[in-house]
Amino acid sequence: MEILKAGILVIGDEILSGRTHDTNSNFIAKKLNDSGISLEEIKVIKDQKTVIIKNIKSFKNKYNYVFTTGGIGPTHDDITAESISEALNLRYCFHDEAYRILENYYPKGEFNIGRKKMAKMPENAELIVNPMTVAPGFIIENIYVLPGVPEIMQKMFINVLQKIKTGTPKKTLTINTNLYESTISVDLEKIQKKYTECNIGSYPFFNYIKKTGGVNIVVSSWTLDDLSVISKEIENMISLLGGKSLIV
Amino acid sequence: MEILKAGILVIGDEILSGRTHDTNSNFIAKKLNDSGISLEEIKVIKDQKTVIIKNIKSFKNKYNYVFTTGGIGPTHDDITAESISEALNLRYCFHDEAYRILENYYPKGEFNIGRKKMAKMPENAELIVNPMTVAPGFIIENIYVLPGVPEIMQKMFINVLQKIKTGTPKKTLTINTNLYESTISVDLEKIQKKYTECNIGSYPFFNYIKKTGGVNIVVSSWTLDDLSVISKEIENMISLLGGKSLIV
Incomplete structure (x- = not known):
């Protein structure tokens, strides 16, 4: 079974300084998971050409899909499109349709250099339409270039997801128990060793006020159709150890 | 001026599946920023031995400090300590003090294999004390190994930060304006080009309900003592473009 693999490159100094809390990668991660695409890696990198180029080159060869967020606005620190062009040895030039969309959007005489910059991308890129603030993202080879502003990124990512090849979601089942991890660890490992076609x-989790805690046990598999045998075994183990369990 | 550099490795399938939203890296990022340590990269990777080993080897050579979160609990999927031992060619063995701490913590007869596992780490590791749930983290070479549970990680990270060499925080100043990015981009770039010792x-930001928006312009520098000349120039530019500005 061939599993589609993806990587996310979050591009932005503001994430690394802690100024901005990245929520885009979690949004994309969930959607990929639901779409049967395995997210292998998330990397947050600087707004630095050499760094972006190196990572684009490496990610595009490793994964079926590369998603980038950030760095496609009008200012001098927005260097994602230019860096990707360079990474792919493609001309960095105006995209006719993007140029027209942006030109129409701004009042006459106000389509300045900064705004025009948002129409520049690697030659032959395909646009990802931006339904909110017009400036588009783009697709080039297996790289999907999205903005950093979460509300806009989300809408554009959902559109992208409808167009790309997806897979069958990993079968997943979660069992919640009031026992501590260290109580179940030995027996849980035995079950994991028995069922190699799934990940356990x-x-x-802890509730520091109530001084209680427990574990969520997540069983997942790309290949098994039915996880009920495994979950029964886990529930049985929990019960034998004196705990309660609940499939959530 | 030598700048201390750091990288974060977030270890955990649950982040990549989107099940858990990582907040640890943002917490660490902010604290490092305030401590004058430059965070160069954040990487979220799978609970997979080969992947952890490869990344530990690469990070430890690139950065002054490597912080890892996740994968040091008692269950079979907690493989961070073992993987780091292997990456460093060190024996993976019981740490005497960690063993004693854990043995004392659990009721007699309940110090099982899973619990004992939390006392195993690379030989000669130094403990990072866990004030909440006892199981310690550890330091080996320039690698700081922390748990994934945010409340515990935070307390342990703050303790670590008090002990390591820090730097002078990057001087930073934020100017808020009601102008759009695309309005200021051309002039802002000119200012950036004039002042090469700072990053602009x-x-x-957008308010979709009020249909307003604006920009936060962040000026930062490792070397300049005074950013006021630059900020005045930016405020002046904003005013000439008909906007308002506020240092925040």
Whole structure:
């Protein structure tokens, strides 16, 4: 079974300085997961040409889909489109349709150099229409270039997702228990070792006020159609250890 | 001027599936920024030994500090400590003090294999004490290994930060304006080109309900002591373009 793989490049100094909390990668991650595309890596990098070029080159060869966010606005620090052109050895030039869309949008005489810049991208790029603030994103090879502003990025990403090849979502099942991770770890590992076609993840949670806690056990598989045998075994284990379980 | 550099490795399938929204890297990013340590890269990677090993090797050579979050619990999917041992060619073994701390914490007879696992780390690691749930993190070479649960990670990271060499924070100043990015982009670039010792970042914001928007212009520098000349020039530019500005 061939699994489609993706990587996200979050481009922006403001994320690395902590000024902006990136929410785009979590949004994209969830949607990819629901679409049966395996997100392999998220990387937050600087607004620096050499860094962007290096990462674009590496990601485009590793993954079926590369999604970038940020750095496609009108200012001097928006260098994503230019850097991607260079990474792909493509001319960085005006996209006719993007130019027309932007020219029509701004009042006559106000289509300045900064605004024109948003129509520049690698030659032969395909536009990703921006239904909110006009300035488009673009697709070149397997790279999907999206803006950083979350509300706009989300709308554009959803449009992209409707057009690309997706897969069958990973089958997933979550079992919640009031037992601690360290109580179940030995037995849970035995179950994981028995069922190699699934991944069993264990995610503790704590309520510091109530002084309680527990674990969400996530069973997931790309290949199995039915996880109920495994979940029954886990529920049984929890019960034998004196805990409660709930499929959530 | 030597600038201390850091990288963050967020280890966990649950971030890549979108199930968990990583807040740890933003927390660390802010604190590093305030401490004059330049965060160069954040990478979210899978719970996979080969992937962890490869990234640890690369990060530890690139940065003064490597911070990892996640994967140090008691379950089979917690493989950070073992993977780091392997990456550094160090024995993965019980840490005496960690063993004692954990042994004392659990009721007699309940210090099981999973719990004991949390005392295993690369040989000669130094503990990072966990004031909340006992299981420690550790320091080995320039790698700081922290848990994934945010409340615990935060407390442990703050303790770490008090012990490591920090720098002089990057001088930063933010100017807010009601003008759009595309209005100021040309003139802002001229100012950036004039002052090469600072970075000028431009971050648009939109209020979709009020249909208004503007930009936060962030001027930052590692070397300049005074940014007021630059900020005056930016304020002046905004005023000439008919906008309002406010240093925030």
